[in-house]
Amino acid sequence: GAVVSQHPSRVICKSGTSVKIECRSLDFQATTMFWYRQFPKQSLMLMATSNEGSKATYEQGVEKDKFLINHASLTLSTLTVTSAHPEDSSFYICSARGQADWGEQYFGPGTRLTVT
């Protein structure tokens, strides 16, 4: 199956700083990438959908100026959490899909963000 990587796997940052998370599709071209957030014992919550070369589409309630998404190439998308606060501490997971809308989504291993 296709492989999606995320970096870093864990990050601890101070309140007010920014953190960048990278999501890479290693062996396929990801036309569409999805960013999810998951709080403990809760289900996945879609934050935004990004298509290569286009602006991301954010879900209702997700601040686009706080969660900056860049999908500059077919193998890389980045999520930057700006001015992080403790309530942003969560498990962030990306997934990638190839060119077909009906294609399978492949998940990255996730990034555990802790804001102190």
Added chain:
Amino acid sequence: GQNIDQPTEMTATEGAIVQINCTYQTSGFNGLFWYQQHAGEAPTFLSYNVLDGLEEKGRFSSFLSRSKGYSYLLLKELQMKDSASYLCAVRDSNYQLIWGAGTKLIIKP
């Protein structure tokens, strides 16, 4: 609105069989997925159903009835490592995945 329902938690015994149900109401249907998620890890793909019927893959099987808006995941010969959350997701008419809240499966010896 779109809605996916699955039980919050289930308990089963090692070696036994367990069935996790999922009912859905979505705007359109382009397939149903089951994912397994261990604590602290990302989901991993288990199965995909787009036509009615049973899909079998080793110890895991998944069933779909589109007319009833219903699916189940059947796990046989349960092992301790099967303790995880199982997520049901439906792809809607816009090819977006709509996620259920997940079913936490606890396996007891």
